[in-house]
Amino acid sequence: MRLREYEAKALFREFGIPTPQGLVIKVAEEAFNIKTFPATLKTQVLTGGRGKAGGIQFANNPEEAYVHAQNIFKLKIKDDMPTAILVEPKVTIKKEIYTSILIDRAYRGPIIMASAEGGVEIESSGAIEIVPIPGGQYHPFLGRKMATKLGFKGKDVLKYADIVQKLWNVYSTNDCDLVEINPLIIDGDDNFVALDGKVTINEDSVDRQPRFQGQLAEHLTDLGEREFKGKMLGLNIVELEGNIGILCNGAGLTMATMDLVFHHGGKPSNFLDVGGGASKAHVARALDLVSSDENVKVLLVNILGGITDCVEIANALKYYKETRPNANLVVRLVGNNETAAQKIMNDAGIPMTNVLDEAVKKAVAVAA
C-alpha cells in the first residue's frame, strides 16, 4: 500500500528526515491559510506524472493559490481524484539527489539505490549506484559508503549518511517495500531536505504494523474498480482489456490460462486467482466480481483441485447459473472430488470439460 506524499513526509519527519514546512489543504478555500509565497501546490494522488498532468502549480499570492487549488481538486489523474493538496514554500536547490531503499532479488536483500543526479528521469540517467545491505542488517557505514560513491566529501558524507540511516529506520520499522526520496536536495543552508517522498508498505506485512492497519482501503485509489473491490474481498484480481472473464486457482495456472486464451485468439478480461481451498461463498463472490465488468461476454473457469474441493466450485457455479441463467459459462474442472462435482454440474445443466485447451477454445469462440 502506497502512502500519499504528505503521509510519507509526515512519516519522514517522525523519523527525523527534514522536509519543507508543508500545509495540507482539503478544500480550495484553505488556500487562503497559506503564509509563505511563492508556494508550490501539489495534488496528492498516488499516480506518477503529476506535473505533466497539471497537478503541480506555483502561486505567488493567496488568490493565485485559491484558483490553482480549485482546479487541482477537479483534476482526475489516471482514475485518481485528489482529496488533498500539499502546499510547500519554494526552496533553494543547490543539488538534487535520488535515494531509495528496496529489496532486490539479485542481492537477495535490501539495497540502497542512489544517484547524484536526482529528478524525474532517474531510470534513464544511468549513474545509479547500489550499496547492498547484507542479510538485512544495517550499519551506519553503509550510508557513508554510498555517500562517497556519490562523490560527497567531508561533512556532506556525515549529513548524507544520517539521512540514509533515518531512511533505513523508516524502511525497516514499517516493513516497507520501498522508501524513496526524489529529489533529496541540498538547500541554500547546505542542509539535506526531502523534497518529495514515496513510501510503500509491504501488503503482506501490514497486519503487523498497527499504525497502518485498517488504512488499506484509503490507499487503493489507483486501482481499477474490480481491483479495488477485489482487495476489499481478499480476491486477487488484475484488470485487463479483453472480454473473457477468467476465474482460476493458482497464480501460475491463471497466467497460463490467460496466455492460452491469447494463444487461441481471445482476449482475457482479467486475471483472477481464487486461491487454494476456496469455499463456495468465496468462489461465488469471485464469479460476481469477474462478471461485474460489462465487457465480459463469457466466463472461463479453470480449476485444478489440489487443496481445492471441486464440489465447492461446482456448488458456487450452480448458484451462479441459477441467479444468472443467461450468463455464458465455460468450465474446466478436474482433481479433488471431480466426480461428485461433475454430477452437480450435470444436474445444474452446466457443460463441463476436463481438457484445458478444449475449454479455452470454446470460451474464445463464445466471446468472438
Added chain:
Amino acid sequence: MRLREYEAKALFREFGIPTPQGLVIKVAEEAFNIKTFPATLKTQVLTGGRGKAGGIQFANNPEEAYVHAQNIFKLKIKDDMPTAILVEPKVTIKKEIYTSILIDRAYRGPIIMASAEGGVEIESSGAIEIVPIPGGQYHPFLGRKMATKLGFKGKDVLKYADIVQKLWNVYSTNDCDLVEINPLIIDGDDNFVALDGKVTINEDSVDRQPRFQGQLAEHLTDLGEREFKGKMLGLNIVELEGNIGILCNGAGLTMATMDLVFHHGGKPSNFLDVGGGASKAHVARALDLVSSDENVKVLLVNILGGITDCVEIANALKYYKETRPNANLVVRLVGNNETAAQKIMNDAGIPMTNVLDEAVKKAVAVAA
C-alpha cells in the same frame, strides 16, 4: 556495575517480567507501612550470602517487621551497609528454576544458562543447561528450546519462553554483563515470577546507557576503600593484603610485577595499572591512592614507557618525593624518554634502576 535487587526487579517489571509486589523501605519506621503478612524483609546490599549473614528475615506483623528492619539496617555484610530493605509478601512456590543470560568466552557470545532446580547451590547442582545465542541474535525459539531442555511441556513452554524473551530484552537493551533470576518460581496460580533478580551493567557500556549514567558511584559499595576511590578517579586498582604498594603500566606487566614481588618473598598491597600515556597529574593521583593504605611500607614503581612518557612519571615522582620526603620509593623506569627521566630522578634524589628483578628485590627488602 551491579544493581541492587530492588533496582533489578524494577527493571524486570518495566520489561514485563513479573515480580512479587514489593515495598522498598529506607528507614525502619516504614515497616509499619507493610500491608501484607507474612512478609519477607531482604537487605539490599550487593554482596551474596545475605541469608546466612542474617540479612533476610520473615515477619508476621508490623511490630515484628519493625524489629527486623531495625536490625537489618544495622547489619553490615562484607563492608556493605544497607540503605534499603525490600519487603515482599510470602509467595507459594510450586517450583524453583534458575535462569541467566551472560556472555560466554567459549561460545564467543551470549548464552542462556538455566537449571530446572533453582536455589542457592546452583553451581554445584550440576544439572545446568546451556543454549547459546549465536552471533548475539536472539530469536523466540531459543527460549522454547531451553524450556524443553528443562523438561517443560505445553503451555509452560510458552510461559517460560516469554520470560526468557523478556530477560533477553533486559540484557540487550541495557548492555548487561549478566541478568539472572534465581529463583524464578512457578507460583500457586501457575505463573512464572522472578523471586530474586541480579543485573550487572557492563562498565564499558555504561556511558551509552543514559539511564545508568552517573549512577556508577551508588553501585560500588562492595568495593574496598581504595577501589572505590580508584573508580571515581578512573584508576584501575585492586586491593590486596600485603605491604608493597605497586604502580605499574599495563595490566599484564602489573600482574607480572605482583607475581615477581611474591616470587622474591614479598607481598603486594595492590594491583594498579596506571594505563598507557599517563600524565604527571594522573600518576600523582595514582601514587596518592596507592599510599593511602596505611599498611604500605614501600612504593614499587615499574614503568616501561611505550606510549607512556617516562618524563611524566619522573615529574610525578619528584613531586611525590617533595611532599612526602620520608616515603620509601623504589623505581624502575625504562623506555620512551628514559634518559631525560633519569636526569629528573637524579636531581630529585630518587634512586632508580632499569632492571626489573633488581627493583623488586629491593622493594621486598625495604618492606621486610
Added chain:
Amino acid sequence: MSVLINKNTKVIVQGITGAMGKTHAGLMKAYGTKIVAGVTPGKGGTEVDGVPVYDSVAEAVEKTDANCSVIFVPPYLCLDAALEAIDAGIPLISVITEGLPPMDAVKLHAAAEAKGVLVNGPNCPGIITPGECLIGIHPGSIYMAGRVGLISRSGTLTYEIGLGLKQAGIGLSTAVGIGGDPIIGIDQITSLKLFEADKDTDIIILVGEIGGSAEEEAADYIKEHIKKPIIGYIAGRTAPPGKRMGHAGAIISGNKGTAESKTKAFEAAGVKVAKTPSEIVDLVKAKVSVAV
C-alpha cells in the same frame, strides 16, 4: 533414485495443529511420507492423526532423528519456526506458508545459507517424489513415478503438467515446486544441478513465470553445465507490466522480467520452449520416444 526427498526422508510438520498443517500432515501420511513428528509450541504431548506433537524442533529431532521439516505456521511466525529448524540441524526445510514479509525472507535465507541448509519456498507447494515421499500440498494422486524431473515456480500449473504427463503415461522422478516469492531458497539452478546429477532423471521440465531474472540466470547456467534435455515454459506472456500476478514474485518491473526475455534466454541456451501446457507434454513425449 530422486532428488531432495525419497522413501527414507523423515519429516516433521511445524504447525501441525493448525488447520492447514493438520490436513496436509494427514494427506502426506496417507501418501506414504514418513511423518515422524509434529511441532507446535504449547501443544507438546498431544497427538495429531497418530503423530506425536512436540513443543520444540530440537526435542522432535532428538526423539525422531527427523531430517526434513515442512512448515505450515502463519506468516509472522514463519521466520522463527524456520530458524528453529535450522538451529536444530534439519538439512532440508520446505516452507509452504504464503505471505512471509520480505525482510523475514531475507533473514531466513541468509541464516540458511550461512549454515548450508536447503530451504524450499516459501510460498510453494513443496516437493514430491512420486510413490516415495510427498512434502507440502501437492495432490499426490495426480503424479506418477518416472524419469522426468520437474521444476516450477507455480503450484497448480505443476499439477496441470503432472496430470498431463500421467495421462500420457509419463512419470516424474521428482517435482520441485520452488515457489512464487521473489526470494526463494532452492531455486532453478539448485534444482537443475540436482537433476543433472540424478541418474534416474532423463529429461527436465523447467516452468518459469514473469518477474525477476531467475530464468535468465538459469539459462546461463544451463549453457555451461546441463547436458540433459530441457523443456521450458514461461507463464504470464499476457500479463501487463507493473501488476503483481498473484505471486509476490510475478511482476514485470519496467521492462525487466518479461516472458519474451525469458523465452529468448531459454532458447539461446538450447531449451525447447513450449507455448502451452499441453505442448510441454507433447515435447516430453517426443523426447521420451526418441530416447526409447
Added chain:
Amino acid sequence: MSVLINKNTKVIVQGITGAMGKTHAGLMKAYGTKIVAGVTPGKGGTEVDGVPVYDSVAEAVEKTDANCSVIFVPPYLCLDAALEAIDAGIPLISVITEGLPPMDAVKLHAAAEAKGVLVNGPNCPGIITPGECLIGIHPGSIYMAGRVGLISRSGTLTYEIGLGLKQAGIGLSTAVGIGGDPIIGIDQITSLKLFEADKDTDIIILVGEIGGSAEEEAADYIKEHIKKPIIGYIAGRTAPPGKRMGHAGAIISGNKGTAESKTKAFEAAGVKVAKTPSEIVDLVKAKVSVAV
C-alpha cells in the same frame, strides 16, 4: 619472512584524526610501516602527517589497495568501523581500541568469521615484525629482528620481554599482541599455527594470563600440532579470584581461569614455563644456544 605482516603490508589507519590515531600513525610511519591512508568520516580530503584522509574505507581501499587496517576509533564507534573494513575487503584488521562493549565484540567477531577476515584484538597493542612493519602501539625501538615468535595477551609485558631479549642479543620474527579482552579474533591457537608454518621462526614464546581457558585450549593444540619449542609464561599468579585485573578478560571466575590450571596445562603439553619475565629470556637463550 614473518607472520601476518611484513614490509609489503599496506596499512590504513581508521580514526587517524583522533589524538591516539594521529600519534601512532606518525610513529608507525616513522618505523617504516607503509601507511597508505587514513579514514575519518567527515574529514575526507584532509591530510595527517602527509597521509591522505578519506571518508570511507571503501574509498581508501579503492585508491590505495590497502590490505590491512588499524583501528583507533572510540569504543562505541568501533564495531561500525570494523564492519566497514570487513565490508571493504580488508583481510587483516587490528583493533587497538580498549573498552569495546562485549555485545559489539560478539557481533564484530561473528561478522569477521563469516567473511574469513582476521581480526587482531580488540584491546591489544597490535603486531610488529621488527625492521619491517609495525601496526598498533608497540614501541618499535624496543624490539630487534630475529627468529623468535612472540604471542602475548599483554601489551607492556610484551615490551618487557622484547626488551629483555634485545638486551640478550635475541630478536623476534613477529610479536603478536593478541589482546586482553575475553573475546578476541586472532588468538593463541591462530598465532601458534602461523608461527609453526613460518620457516623463519625457530622458537615460540607464549605469554598468557589468568582468566578464560584459552591457554588450556592452546596447550591441547600444542600437544597435537606444534613441533617447535615453546616457552610459556602466565601472569597473575597472585591475583585474587573475582577481580578484574585491568584487562576485561583477566578475571578468575569461581575456580576457573587460574594460573595454576594454565601452568599445569602448558607443562603437560611440553611447554617450558618461566616463573619470571627474565627467566623467559634465559630459557630462550638456552634454546637458542642449543640450536646454534
